[in-house]
Amino acid sequence: MVETRANSPAERPSAEGLGADLHLDHLGLRGRHGLRTSLTNALREAVRTGRLQPGARLPSSRTLAADLSIARNTVADAYAELVAEGWLTARQGSGTRVARRAEPGRAPKAGSDRVALRRPTPIRAPGARFSLLPGNPDLASFPRAQWLAAARRALTAAPHEALGYGDARGRVELRTALAGYLARARGVHATPDRIVICAGFVHGLRLIGSVLRGRGVRTVAVEAYGVPQYYDLLTDAGLRTPALPLDEGGTRTAELGSLDAGAVLLTPAHQYPTGGALSADRRAAAVDWARATGGLVLEDDYDGEFRYDRQPVGALQGLDPDRVGYFGTASKSLAPGLRLGWMVLPRPVAQEVIAAKGHVDWAPGSFDQLTLAEFLTSGDYDRHVRAMRLRYRRRRDQLVAAVAEHAPGIRVSGIAAGLHAVLDLPPGTERPVIAAGAKLGLALDGLGDFVHPSARELPAGSRGDGLVVGYATPPDSAWPGALAALCEVLPR
Amino acid sequence: MVETRANSPAERPSAEGLGADLHLDHLGLRGRHGLRTSLTNALREAVRTGRLQPGARLPSSRTLAADLSIARNTVADAYAELVAEGWLTARQGSGTRVARRAEPGRAPKAGSDRVALRRPTPIRAPGARFSLLPGNPDLASFPRAQWLAAARRALTAAPHEALGYGDARGRVELRTALAGYLARARGVHATPDRIVICAGFVHGLRLIGSVLRGRGVRTVAVEAYGVPQYYDLLTDAGLRTPALPLDEGGTRTAELGSLDAGAVLLTPAHQYPTGGALSADRRAAAVDWARATGGLVLEDDYDGEFRYDRQPVGALQGLDPDRVGYFGTASKSLAPGLRLGWMVLPRPVAQEVIAAKGHVDWAPGSFDQLTLAEFLTSGDYDRHVRAMRLRYRRRRDQLVAAVAEHAPGIRVSGIAAGLHAVLDLPPGTERPVIAAGAKLGLALDGLGDFVHPSARELPAGSRGDGLVVGYATPPDSAWPGALAALCEVLPR
Numbered sequence: 001m002v003e004t005r006a007n008s009p010a011e012r013p014s015a016e017g018l019g020a021d022l023h024l025d026h027l028g029l030r031g032r033h034g035l036r037t038s039l040t041n042a043l044r045e046a047v048r049t050g051r052l053q054p055g056a057r058l059p060s061s062r063t064l065a066a067d068l069s070i071a072r073n074t075v076a077d078a079y080a081e082l083v084a085e086g087w088l089t090a091r092q093g094s095g096t097r098v099a100r101r102a103e104p105g106r107a108p109k110a111g112s113d114r115v116a117l118r119r120p121t122p123i124r125a126p127g128a129r130f131s132l133l134p135g136n137p138d139l140a141s142f143p144r145a146q147w148l149a150a151a152r153r154a155l156t157a158a159p160h161e162a163l164g165y166g167d168a169r170g171r172v173e174l175r176t177a178l179a180g181y182l183a184r185a186r187g188v189h190a191t192p193d194r195i196v197i198c199a200g201f202v203h204g205l206r207l208i209g210s211v212l213r214g215r216g217v218r219t220v221a222v223e224a225y226g227v228p229q230y231y232d233l234l235t236d237a238g239l240r241t242p243a244l245p246l247d248e249g250g251t252r253t254a255e256l257g258s259l260d261a262g263a264v265l266l267t268p269a270h271q272y273p274t275g276g277a278l279s280a281d282r283r284a285a286a287v288d289w290a291r292a293t294g295g296l297v298l299e300d301d302y303d304g305e306f307r308y309d310r311q312p313v314g315a316l317q318g319l320d321p322d323r324v325g326y327f328g329t330a331s332k333s334l335a336p337g338l339r340l341g342w343m344v345l346p347r348p349v350a351q352e353v354i355a356a357k358g359h360v361d362w363a364p365g366s367f368d369q370l371t372l373a374e375f376l377t378s379g380d381y382d383r384h385v386r387a388m389r390l391r392y393r394r395r396r397d398q399l400v401a402a403v404a405e406h407a408p409g410i411r412v413s414g415i416a417a418g419l420h421a422v423l424d425l426p427p428g429t430e431r432p433v434i435a436a437g438a439k440l441g442l443a444l445d446g447l448g449d450f451v452h453p454s455a456r457e458l459p460a461g462s463r464g465d466g467l468v469v470g471y472a473t474p475p476d477s478a479w480p481g482a483l484a485a486l487c488e489v490l491p492r
Numbered sequence: 493m494v495e496t497r498a499n500s501p502a503e504r505p506s507a508e509g510l511g512a513d514l515h516l517d518h519l520g521l522r523g524r525h526g527l528r529t530s531l532t533n534a535l536r537e538a539v540r541t542g543r544l545q546p547g548a549r550l551p552s553s554r555t556l557a558a559d560l561s562i563a564r565n566t567v568a569d570a571y572a573e574l575v576a577e578g579w580l581t582a583r584q585g586s587g588t589r590v591a592r593r594a595e596p597g598r599a600p601k602a603g604s605d606r607v608a609l610r611r612p613t614p615i616r617a618p619g620a621r622f623s624l625l626p627g628n629p630d631l632a633s634f635p636r637a638q639w640l641a642a643a644r645r646a647l648t649a650a651p652h653e654a655l656g657y658g659d660a661r662g663r664v665e666l667r668t669a670l671a672g673y674l675a676r677a678r679g680v681h682a683t684p685d686r687i688v689i690c691a692g693f694v695h696g697l698r699l700i701g702s703v704l705r706g707r708g709v710r711t712v713a714v715e716a717y718g719v720p721q722y723y724d725l726l727t728d729a730g731l732r733t734p735a736l737p738l739d740e741g742g743t744r745t746a747e748l749g750s751l752d753a754g755a756v757l758l759t760p761a762h763q764y765p766t767g768g769a770l771s772a773d774r775r776a777a778a779v780d781w782a783r784a785t786g787g788l789v790l791e792d793d794y795d796g797e798f799r800y801d802r803q804p805v806g807a808l809q810g811l812d813p814d815r816v817g818y819f820g821t822a823s824k825s826l827a828p829g830l831r832l833g834w835m836v837l838p839r840p841v842a843q844e845v846i847a848a849k850g851h852v853d854w855a856p857g858s859f860d861q862l863t864l865a866e867f868l869t870s871g872d873y874d875r876h877v878r879a880m881r882l883r884y885r886r887r888r889d890q891l892v893a894a895v896a897e898h899a900p901g902i903r904v905s906g907i908a909a910g911l912h913a914v915l916d917l918p919p920g921t922e923r924p925v926i927a928a929g930a931k932l933g934l935a936l937d938g939l940g941d942f943v944h945p946s947a948r949e950l951p952a953g954s955r956g957d958g959l960v961v962g963y964a965t966p967p968d969s970a971w972p973g974a975l976a977a978l979c980e981v982l983p984r
Contacts, residue, residue, distance in 0.1 A: 042651075045664070139652040147649055152640050160631040160967065163827035199691070199855035335655035363691035363855040364827035381725035475652070 061469035078359035104405035134470030170197025187314025209237035217262030224455035275414020290323035419472035430465035571790035620975035627963030662689025679806025701729035711752030716947035766905020782815035899982035911964035922957035
């Protein structure tokens with residue numbers, strides 16, 4: 001699962017996707033004081049909250065007006081108002097920018113001696129209009145009305161004790177609903193007592209990391225490509241994170257024996273971000289390793305519901321529920337803002353996680369847990385996932401077709417699944433393509449942002465250059481423009 | 493506002509002519525919360541900004557009242573409030589003065605060794621019918637309909653980006669609403685950028701613990717009575733937690749200098765669980781210590797909204813927002829199941845907490861955050877707190893009356909505040925009383941469950957035997973039975 005880097009300071013100085021993000025219809029609805037005022041307020045708030053950082057260049061009034069399908073004068077008036085108020089500056093030749101104020105001096109944390117797992121500095125267009133960064137579902141498609149209706153049913157029916165501190169495992173209603181759903185949809189061997197609710201994958205990984213460390217584990221093997229924050233988190237827990245090599249068949253789990261690891265973190269259904277599925281023999285090898293050594297497989301099933309060419313391959317956890325810990329999340333299927341995830345764990349691990357959790361937190365809130373339980377049991381969840389599957393599949397097909405037409409030399413690799421695709425690029429072109437995208441206002445991520453530092457030296461470590469295209473990210477209004485910009489920067 | 497003549501350096505140490513310059517009519521116009529509050533605020537502001545200098549003597553309440561043509565009691569109340577908050581001092585023979593922030597010489601000493609922090613095994617009735625355990629509000633009184641209505645308004649109005657991974661500080665809507673509320677209700681110096689949303693106090697304390705440890709802090713002083721899980725949590729973060737002694741005036745913060753601590757965890761408004769308020773000079777001593785040593789005061793304001801005999805004493809944080817980190821929570825005012833808390837932090841600490849939080853979690857969910865923001869701005873929160881204040885006050889009065897009638901030798905100690913009271917017991921009777929309660933199906937907690945291990949040896953450490961009665965815990969239907977069972981087991 002991808003806890004997106006959209007929080008990374010490096011991305012702050014941009015105004016990417018601004019038009020797409022301003023939600024004109026929504027503004028219009030709220031616009032008691034008229035569209036211009038609503039737009040002015042939305043922009044001011046974006047500056048005030050730091051979503052638009054000092055120095056960021058805004059789209060031209062013509063561009064933003066086109067994005068929002070409103071009159072250009074409305075945008076120009078809003079800009080003028082905010083320039084007058086001091087929020088923005090306008091200069092000949094450099095366009096409209098967020099005013100620079102005093103630097104918010106940040107006290108740098110005293111450097112620990114942990115290994116620096118730094119990703120390359122992303123290239124970002126100061127005035128990015130489109131984002132194809134991976135990690136987010138289409139937030140505009142969140143089923144607000146159904147969710148609110150489920151919340152009403154759930155909270156109305158909840159016993160009073162549901163409002164109390166509660167069970168460190170999470171609400172039994174949700175664990176019961178998930179046990180049924182995960183068995184049916186993902187082949188997970190799940191019973192409510194094996195399930196622990198957490199506030200997303202990062203929270204779950206933190207808990208597992210501290211449990212593993214408490215058991216004396218020193219090393220958690222990871223994949224050659226992945227999310228650098230996860231390595232950091234495990235490193236913070238006192239664990240080393242050597243990487244396994246990767247090739248066309250996926251992560252080479254047969255080499256686990258050479259790493260002296262106590263656990264391995266895998267994305268078997270859809271390797272993140274390279275996009276392959278772990279082959280059957282390598283799935284078996286991971287479980288065999290765990291059985292032989294007493295190790296634990298951590299299965300990050302971040303987008304297992306989204307497969308477009310066939311029925312999804314069942315979770316690895318089904319092969320051996322006593323050796324595999326399964327991690328799922330609502331961040332891709334519903335919305336990251338819910339901060340809802342779940343772990344299905346071997347019973348002894350579940351007990352240790354609960355003990356660790358009991359002392360330090362009870363997150364997430366029981367209302368959201370009860371609402372998700374209701375959403376699952378009412379069938380709303382299945383309906384939503386089916387609708388999004390069609391939607392994302394269509395987007396992926398459009399991406400494949402557009403690349404075939406405009407850049408026939410570029411291969412779209414990985415299985416037809418999930419919320420992102422990988423475009424393989426000729427050697428040496430990844431950074432230039434990202435830079436060219438930035439110039440057009442298109443935010444892109446390259447494979448190089450996800451490669452494990454040690455994997456660069458592995459024999460089959462590096463997959464070469466490529467783009468990781470998050471085709472679920474833009475709202476419908478921004479999708480055609482994002483796709484066109486992408487095709488424009490791809491090498492022919 | 494206090495437009496005093498004290499601007500001339502020669503006049504700084506006095507506040508003569510204060511009354512003439514206080515502009516009553518202006519105060520009256522501002523006085524949405526009453527003249528007393530306006531006067532209190534004006535005086536506090538004058539001290540905070542230095543217009544009234546340390547050591548300056550204020551006019552007598554009689555003189556100032558005559559000057560302002562208001563009731564003397566209004567002035568006396570305002571003075572008393574500011575004395576309680578630590579802004580002013582009142583001494584026989586020297587009148588009321590602006591508090592001096594004297595530099596106490598730092599006397600660092602080798603800290604105590606880490607002690608085993610085990611609480612006694614609680615006695616629990618397996619089939620307890622009643623609970624008077626402290627820590628929960630009356631869950632049956634949670635305003636479900638109003639909360640759902642606020643959730644609908646909040647989620648309907650939310651921009652799409654609110655459903656994304658979001659800001660590690662928490663939603664700006666909630667931080668803005670809290671800044672206003674906390675300033676008004678608790679005298680907290682709060683701006684949205686100082687606020688960090690967390691999943692309850694435990695989550696916040698974990699974050700602060702890791703930040704302190706990262707700064708090289710080794711020791712966090714705690715109170716002689718408190719919640720053992722908090723000590724455990726700090727201990728897990730690699731911090732020692734020596735206890736300060738406690739006496740009738742509260743925690744002896746003047747002894748902070750002897751502990752070589754980098755921070756101190758306090759419950760100034762309502763010591764948990766012994767129930768006293770920290771005296772004005774000890775509030776001042778804590779801030780003085782922090783200023784002199786660069787230490788941080790952690791103010792756990794878990795139930796500051798609930799005071800029944802008078803206006804609540806303002807938060808200690810107001811005395812020095814750069815030295816005090818304030819912690820609030822919805823767990824007592826609304827429901828623990830929400831897992832919603834907030835920290836108001838010195839800016840550098842806020843930045844470090846955000847950095848720590850950015851990598852490991854974004855909890856809690858944005859829907860609950862947006863709903864609480866709506867609940868605050870709509871006035872629902874104030875209405876609910878007012879209603880609960882009446883309800884809990886009635887419960888406390890009934891408890892006091894019942895104890896006076898059935899066990900007249902037992903003193904109900906602590907201030908009339910919060911969700912629990914302490915019943916002082918004769919030596920040696922605490923455990924037998926709890927056991928007798930368990931036999932009747934009544935779950936009770938004793939003071940012994942909350943005493944810090946090292947405090948048993950402190951000169952003024954142990955308060956002796958007692959019960960910590962959570963009178964908010966039972967629903968209305970169970971309250972009379974719980975009270976009757978309690979009276980039955982109290983020694984006569």
